[in-house]
Amino acid sequence: xxxxxxxxxxxxxxxxxxxxxxxxxxxxxxxxxxxxxxxxxxxxxxxxxxxxxxxxxxxxxxxxxxxxxxxxxxxxxxxxxxxxxxxxxxxxxxxxxxxxxxxxxxxxxxxxxxxxxxxxxxxxxxxxxxxxxxxxxxxxxxxxxxxxxxxxxxxxxxxxxxxxxxxxxxxxxxxxxxxxxxxxxxxxxxxxxxxxxxxxxxxxxxxxxxxxxxxxxxxxxxxxxxxxxxxxxxxxxxxxxxxxxxxxxxxxxxxxxxxxxxxxxxxxxxxxxxxxxxxxxxxxxxxxxxxxxxxxxxxxxxxxxxxxxxxxxxxxxxxxxxxxxxxxxxxxxxxxxxxxxxxxxxxxxxxxxxxxxxxxxxxxxxxxxxxxxxxxxxxxxxxxxxxxxxxxxxxxxxxxxxxxxxxxxxxxxxxxxxxxxxxxxxxxxxxxxxxxxxxxxxxxxxxxxxxxxxxxxxxxxxxxxxxxxxxx
Amino acid sequence: xxxxxxxxxxxxxxxxxxxxxxxxxxxxxxxxxxxxxxxxxxxxxxxxxxxxxxxxxxxxxxxxxxxxxxxxxxxxxxxxxxxxxxxxxxxxxxxxxxxxxxxxxxxxxxxxxxxxxxxxxxxxxxxxxxxxxxxxxxxxxxxxxxxxxxxxxxxxxxxxxxxxxxxxxxxxxxxxxxxxxxxxxxxxxxxxxxxxxxxxxxxxxxxxxxxxxxxxxxxxxxxxxxxxxxxxxxxxxxxxxxxxxxxxxxxxxxxxxxxxxxxxxxxxxxxxxxxxxxxxxxxxxxxxxxxxxxxxxxxxxxxxxxxxxxxxxxxxxxxxxxxxxxxxxxxxxxxxxxxxxxxxxxxxxxxxxxxxxxxxxxxxxxx
Amino acid sequence: xxxxxxxxxxxxxxxxxxxxxxxxxxxxxxxxxxxxxxxxxxxxxxxxxxxxxxxxxxxxxxxxxxxxxxxxxxxxxxxxxxxxxxxxxxxx
Numbered sequence: 001x002x003x004x005x006x007x008x009x010x011x012x013x014x015x016x017x018x019x020x021x022x023x024x025x026x027x028x029x030x031x032x033x034x035x036x037x038x039x040x041x042x043x044x045x046x047x048x049x050x051x052x053x054x055x056x057x058x059x060x061x062x063x064x065x066x067x068x069x070x071x072x073x074x075x076x077x078x079x080x081x082x083x084x085x086x087x088x089x090x091x092x093x094x095x096x097x098x099x100x101x102x103x104x105x106x107x108x109x110x111x112x113x114x115x116x117x118x119x120x121x122x123x124x125x126x127x128x129x130x131x132x133x134x135x136x137x138x139x140x141x142x143x144x145x146x147x148x149x150x151x152x153x154x155x156x157x158x159x160x161x162x163x164x165x166x167x168x169x170x171x172x173x174x175x176x177x178x179x180x181x182x183x184x185x186x187x188x189x190x191x192x193x194x195x196x197x198x199x200x201x202x203x204x205x206x207x208x209x210x211x212x213x214x215x216x217x218x219x220x221x222x223x224x225x226x227x228x229x230x231x232x233x234x235x236x237x238x239x240x241x242x243x244x245x246x247x248x249x250x251x252x253x254x255x256x257x258x259x260x261x262x263x264x265x266x267x268x269x270x271x272x273x274x275x276x277x278x279x280x281x282x283x284x285x286x287x288x289x290x291x292x293x294x295x296x297x298x299x300x301x302x303x304x305x306x307x308x309x310x311x312x313x314x315x316x317x318x319x320x321x322x323x324x325x326x327x328x329x330x331x332x333x334x335x336x337x338x339x340x341x342x343x344x345x346x347x348x349x350x351x352x353x354x355x356x357x358x359x360x361x362x363x364x365x366x367x368x369x370x371x372x373x374x375x376x377x378x379x380x381x382x383x384x385x386x387x388x389x390x391x392x393x394x395x396x397x398x399x400x401x402x403x404x405x406x407x408x409x410x411x412x413x414x415x416x417x418x419x420x421x422x423x424x425x426x427x428x429x430x431x432x433x434x435x436x437x438x439x440x441x442x443x444x445x446x447x448x449x450x451x452x453x454x455x456x457x458x459x460x461x462x463x464x465x466x467x468x469x470x471x472x
Numbered sequence: 473x474x475x476x477x478x479x480x481x482x483x484x485x486x487x488x489x490x491x492x493x494x495x496x497x498x499x500x501x502x503x504x505x506x507x508x509x510x511x512x513x514x515x516x517x518x519x520x521x522x523x524x525x526x527x528x529x530x531x532x533x534x535x536x537x538x539x540x541x542x543x544x545x546x547x548x549x550x551x552x553x554x555x556x557x558x559x560x561x562x563x564x565x566x567x568x569x570x571x572x573x574x575x576x577x578x579x580x581x582x583x584x585x586x587x588x589x590x591x592x593x594x595x596x597x598x599x600x601x602x603x604x605x606x607x608x609x610x611x612x613x614x615x616x617x618x619x620x621x622x623x624x625x626x627x628x629x630x631x632x633x634x635x636x637x638x639x640x641x642x643x644x645x646x647x648x649x650x651x652x653x654x655x656x657x658x659x660x661x662x663x664x665x666x667x668x669x670x671x672x673x674x675x676x677x678x679x680x681x682x683x684x685x686x687x688x689x690x691x692x693x694x695x696x697x698x699x700x701x702x703x704x705x706x707x708x709x710x711x712x713x714x715x716x717x718x719x720x721x722x723x724x725x726x727x728x729x730x731x732x733x734x735x736x737x738x739x740x741x742x743x744x745x746x747x748x749x750x751x752x753x754x755x756x757x758x759x760x761x762x763x764x765x766x767x768x769x770x771x772x773x774x775x776x777x778x779x780x781x782x783x784x785x786x787x788x789x790x791x792x793x794x795x796x797x798x799x800x801x802x803x804x805x806x807x808x809x810x811x812x813x814x815x816x817x818x819x820x821x822x823x824x825x826x827x828x829x830x831x832x833x834x835x836x837x838x839x
Numbered sequence: 840x841x842x843x844x845x846x847x848x849x850x851x852x853x854x855x856x857x858x859x860x861x862x863x864x865x866x867x868x869x870x871x872x873x874x875x876x877x878x879x880x881x882x883x884x885x886x887x888x889x890x891x892x893x894x895x896x897x898x899x900x901x902x903x904x905x906x907x908x909x910x911x912x913x914x915x916x917x918x919x920x921x922x923x924x925x926x927x928x929x930x931x
Contacts, residue, residue, distance in 0.1 A: 034900060034918070041899065047868050081900075084744050086732075092744050101744075114901055126881035126894030133898035136917075141873040144844040168846045228892055229881050274739060380896075380904065383888020396624045398636070402509050405516055405617035408720075413696045413767050413903035418896075442770075445742050448900060449696060449765035451912055456752045461561060461601075464749045464756075469710040470728065470800075471780050472529055472572060696913070697887065763911050 004030045006327050007091050007104040008074075009082060009269060012040020013313050014305025015110030016065050017320030019074040022327060025334040029074040030102055032093055034081045038066050040112055040305075041132060042313040044140045058139065077102075083455075084445035087273055087298065092445075094454050106300045106327040109270055110320060113263035113284065113306040116421050118153075118368055119386070121376045122224025123259060131157040131260030135164070144170040146256025150233045152176035152221045155262040155362025156201065162213060163204035172213045173254045176235050178242050178261070178368070179361055180218040194354040197314065220371050221257070222249060230256055241367030262362025263310045264421065270307075271443035273298050279436035283309030284359045285421075286440050292345065293326025294319060302326055312355025318348035369429035372422065379419040381412020389423060393430045400424060400441045413449045416441050477503045477633075479817060480652055480661035482640050482675055485515035486806035487796050487813070488667030489623035494814020496630040504632055505652060505659060507639040511620025513669045517772035518803045519692045519726030520616035521714040523556045523705055524581035525573065525608050527801045530781070532579035533824055534805045541807040542614050549614040549622050554716070556611025556705035557591060559602050559757055565709035566604035572709075573606045583608045597701045597760045604709075611705050613716050613724075616803060635659070643678040650793070663817060667796040667810070670735040670773030672783070679790055683783070684832050685798060687773040689731040689740045691747060695764040697721035706757055713753045723764060725754045731771035740771040776800065777832065784809055784826040785816065795829045844877045856925035858907075865921040872898060872905045872917035883907060883916065884929045906930055 006022050008015045011033035019029045031038070037045035043062030069076065080095040089107040093100045115132045122128070129137070129145055131153060137143045138161070148171045151162040162172045208215065218237055222244065225232040236249040263284055267277060270288040275296035277286045287309040288296045295302050302323040305316040325341045328334040372378065374387040384407055392406045400416065400423055403409045409423050410416025416423070424438045431438075446455075479495045481488040484506030496502045504510075522542055527535040542551050558573070560566040570585070577583045586594075588602040627634055635654070642653040643664070652659040666675045673685040698721050706715040713727040729750040733740030747769055755761050775798045777783055782800075787793035796813045799805050812822040845866075852867045858880060865874035872895040875883065882892040883905055895905035898917045905916040908928040916927075 036920075047866075047870065047873070084742065084747075086741065086744065090744070115897065124886070124889075124891055124893060126883070126892050129895065130897045130902075133896060136898040137873060137876065138846075141869060141877070142846040143873050143877040144846060146844065229894075274741075377889070380893075380902070383886055392621075395621060396510070397621075398509055399512075401512060402620065405511070406621045408617075411694075411768070413765065413906070414901065415767060418902045444768050444770045445744070445747075446766055446769065449767045449903065449913075451762075451765050452695065452751060452755055453762040453912070455748065455766065456755045459752050459756075461756050464752055466710055466712055466749070466753070469568065469572075469712070470526075470528075472575065763913070765913050 002104050003102045004028045004104040005331060006106045006108065007032065007089065007102055008108045008110060009091070010040065010110035010112055010305065010307070011035070011038035011069065011076060011078070012110060012112050012305060012316065013043060013065060014316035014320035015040070015108065016069045017317035018108045018110060018304050018324040020068055020072040021321040021324035023072040023074050025328050027328065027331070027333065030077060030104070031069070031074050032077045032080050032082055032091065032102070034079065036079050038069050038076060038078070041135065044136060046139065047141050081448055083447050083450045085269060085272060089300065094450060099455070099457060106302070106331065108302045108304055108320070108323045108327065109307055110303070110305040111266040111269055111307040113310050114266050114417055116261045116264050116362070117259070117418055118261050118364060118425070119372050119376050119378045119419070119422050120221045120224060120259070121373050122226065124377055124380055125224055125226045125230050126228070127226070127230035127255060128224055128257045128259060131161050131258050132263070134161045134258040138164045138168065144168055145258050146230070146254065147171060148173045148254050149256045149258060150174050150176060150221070150252060150254045151258045153260040154178045154364065155260070156358045157260055159201060159204040159208065161258050163207045166207055166211045166213065172208065172211070173252050174235065175208065175213060175215045176219050176221060177215065177217045178220045178238055178364070180240060194314070194351070197354050220244065221259070224257055230254055233257060238371065239367070241365045243367040243370040261364055262359060263306060265309055266307050268443045268447050270296055270301065270303060271440060272445065272447070273301055275301055277440060280309060281363050282356050282360045283311070284363070285435070293329065293341065294323040295326050295330070300330065310355065310359040311352040312358060315348055315351040315355050318344055318351060322348060364425070366428060366434070369425040372426070378422050378426070379409040379412065381414050382408045384409050386426065389426050390430065393427055398427065398431065399439055400427070403427070410441065475660070476649060477501050477659070477661035479663045479665060480505060480650060480659055481665045481667055482652070483666065483668030484510040484623070484634065484636065485513050485667065485669055486511070486619055486623065487799065487802065487810045488665065489627055490807045490810025491665055491667060491796060491813040491817065492632045493626050493630050494811045495817050496632045498814065498818040500818065502632045503635060503659060503661065504627060505635045505638050505640055505654065507637070507671070509620060509636045510624050510634065514772045514774055514802065515619040515806065516616055517692065517770060518616045518690070519714050519724050520613045520803065521705060521716070521726065522613055522804050523608065523611040523707060523714065525556055525558045525576065525583055525606060525611060525707055526711050526714070527576070527581070527804065528780070529575050529579045531801060531805060532576060532581055534808055535801055536580060537808040538804040538806065539610055542804070545614070545622060549618045551612065551614045553610065553612040554704045555607060555609045556707060557595060558606045558707040558709060559591070559598070560604040560709040561599070561601050561756070562603060569604050569606060569709040581608060582610055595702050595704060595706070597758060598706070599757050599759060613705055640675065640678070663792045663794070665794045665796060665813065665817065666787070669797055670775045672775055672795065672797045674735065676795070679787065679793060681787060681790070683795070683829070684777050685775050685783070687735050687775050688728070689733055689771050690726065690774050691729045691731050691742055691750060691769060691771050692724065692726045693747065693751065693766050693769040694725070695723040695761070696767045698723070698764045701758055701760045708753060708757065713757060715754055715758060723761065725750065727753065733771070735773055740773060742769045742771055774802070782809060782827040783829045784813055785828040785830070788830040854921055854923040856921050856923070856927060858927045859929050867921070869921055870917055871907065871919045871921050871925070871927060874921050875916065884931070
């Protein structure tokens with residue numbers, strides 16, 4: 001017995017658009033998100049405490065999205081963390097009022113992206129935060145990452161975060177971009193497809209230049225210094241393959257670092273459900289294999305937004321609508337939608353070009369593994385250095401599962417979501433295999449750590465369905 | 473012309489690796505062919521429990537030998553002899569416990585019954601609702617995750633060739649040798665051992681054997697690291713709970729609750745409807761777990777045949793082919809029974825009898 | 840690092856909470872991770888492995904670096920709204 005025609009995981013721009021479209025064509029829809037309100041990371045709702053800061057364009061878009069979703073009649077389960085799923089589909093979550101299980105014949109996963117990290121010595125110090133985390137602090141909480149911040153890594157979030165810090169009155173000590181200047185130029189064609197977004201990026205850049213923020217391209221952090229927190233950052237040049245070169249280092253005083261190397265599609269749900277995936281560097285890495293309606297190899301399982309491949313916030317709603325049409329067609333509801341689907345698909349492909357170009361710009365080349373020093377902590381949860389992981393690889397570990405088995409890398413509470421890409425880069429560096437050959441990590445429940453007490457709830461021992469004991 | 477091996481082993485788990493090591497020690501030129509990586513199947517994903525209290529009576533002599541081998545492997549496999557307690561929470565379970573442990577004790581396991589008061593002394597954080605319990609000082613655990621790395625070293629030491637990520641797609645016989653077709657070329661050997669766990673049925677079919685092998689899908693969960701709660705291996709009278717806390721503070725919870733999926737589908741899934749009672753049973757036995765978070769649950773295949781005894785011996789009707797698998801308690805017993813298998817292949821009389829696969833009616837379809 | 844990192848002053852009601860016994864304030868509705876970070880309490884625990892200080896990193900419930908103990912239960916500070924009287928302990 002299904003609770004809904006469709007469950008949408010994620011209430012960001014893709015998930016919300018999917019839900020609104022599906023509702024408009026008569027489906028019953030539930031949307032589940034772990035945040036307190038819809039909007040996703042990009043249009044994250046400001047904290048209820050943040051009442052009167054300057055509204056910006058993203059805030060307005062988010063408010064419009066929240067209003068439309070609320071008016072659509074889709075049921076939003078906010079503050080619900082999905083920790084397991086089974087085919088068919090059951091979605092198992094924990095919310096403020098305890099466990100929740102919902103069933104539906106169709107599932108659209110609009111889980112967004114997670115940040116790619118390349119570890120650097122000192123990145124475990126308090127005051128080093130993800131670039132994506134910095135956007136949460138700035139947008140949702142109105143909090144600066146620091147007084148004097150180094151913004152480092154690769155991809156468009158560098159300029160976004162740095163410009164937001166400057167706009168909020170903070171100081172950016174340096175922007176450190178591993179990609180060479182020419183990287184941006186090489187993508188200019190795709191960027192010109194969206195002059196509005198290009199202008200947005202140029203606006204960020206202009207703001208940084210006006211504030212006299214030093215921008216170092218073709219450079220990366222070598223060490224973050226500090227005892228109780230960030231005190232200074234040493235940077236140095238990298239070559240076109242992002243290998244540190246030369247000794248032209250400089251040390252910059254700073255009290256915080258925002259660090260990130262682009263976004264990866266969040267594919268845990270599609271991996272858990274056994275969908276096929278393929279490696280698409282232009283889309284941020286491993287993506288679910290889909291047909292034209294964004295249905296995966298698992299019937300009834302659709303994907304939308306950055307989780308289907310990182311294409312950015314402007315493309316996301318179109319993919320959500322496309323997936324919703326796919327769901328409706330599959331359920332045999334809503335008449336002939338082919339023409340509408342074709343039109344949406346055309347728009348989606350056009351608007352995807354910019355985001356995909358940005359995504360590719362952030363993507364580390366294989367040489368980037370050389371940025372990780374032997375003593376650098378790679379797996380933060382288990383405190384494992386590159387040297388330890390390299391030793392396990394030298395002793396025969398060839399997959400992320402092997403590495404986990406022999407070192408516990410990825411076995412801690414983050415489940416490898418922070419260190420997995422770096423671990424894969426190390427296997428690649430040692431074997432010469434490309435990222436596709438190294439393979440994906442396995443996805444297992446719970447998708448995030450879950451308190452045992454929250455799963456088990458109150459129960460009566462005598463009612464436990466204990467099967468017959470094993471043969472004697 | 474590719475090299476001719478004396479023995480090809482399909483399956484790089486504990487059983488296949490242990491047999492390969494013994495054969496190589498006996499002078500055979502040996503290769504292990506593994507579809508994924510060494511120890512990536514049941515050998516690597518089981519809960520690592522080494523408990524005589526949950527071993528079958530008839531397999532007890534093998535389990536005792538297995539404990540000795542794991543103890544010898546020691547730190548390399550994360551071996552810990554902690555002792556183990558099996559709990560009964562009601563009268564029915566107490567009767568089951570008394571009956572079963574008496575027979576296991578007769579079979580040679582040093583198991584004794586202990587009082588609930590003694591349980592509370594040994595493990596103050598266990599539930600106070602224990603009505604009966606047993607204790608075995610020989611019990612403990614090892615880290616199954618290290619099986620692959622451990623056997624890789626042993627195989628390297630005795631000169632066994634290892635071919636990983638190499639599925640065998642066909643088996644032919646030509647000129648007195650087996651020819652294993654793989655995506656990266658043909659492997660030739662005069663003897664063949666199938667030791668591929670849950671894939672034994674599929675591999676047997678390549679030889680024309682119809683093996684009555686099925687697979688159970690066992691679930692294991694692990695918590696993040698937390699404060700010390702228990703020091704011994706905790707079990708339940710029905711066998712449906714195994715629980716131990718590793719030195720790093722993480723708690724491993726198993727007990728053979730069934731997930732879904734099959735070897736044919738290529739994978740298995742945790743079933744939330746069986747995970748729930750598994751975790752509830754753990755929480756009932758160790759109430760302090762309410763402060764822990766589960767970080768990962770997973771499943772692994774455990775192959776079996778209808779009588780739940782091993783398949784270990786010559787393949788019926790096929791000269792120079794051997795079968796090894798379906799060992800209940802295979803993690804514990806595997807290193808030992810694999811060695812016995814190596815002896816059999818070398819033409820030696822095994823120290824303890826093996827389990828002739830010929831007891832199942834099988835027909836060599838090709839014959 | 841001294842001072843408050845909050846931008847502007849247009850905030851809602853102030854609530855108070857305790858972190859390892861110290862009485863601190865937050866704006867109602869703010870997450871615990873943001874409230875602690877904004878007032879310079881960036882070290883939330885010490886690593887079991889290298890004894891180094893650790894603090895919030897991803898602010899979106901992925902990295903688990905900001906886990907604290909509330910009523911004896913491990914909780915992500917970045918997903919916990921602060922309310923008046925909240926008692927928070929660092930994880931040891």
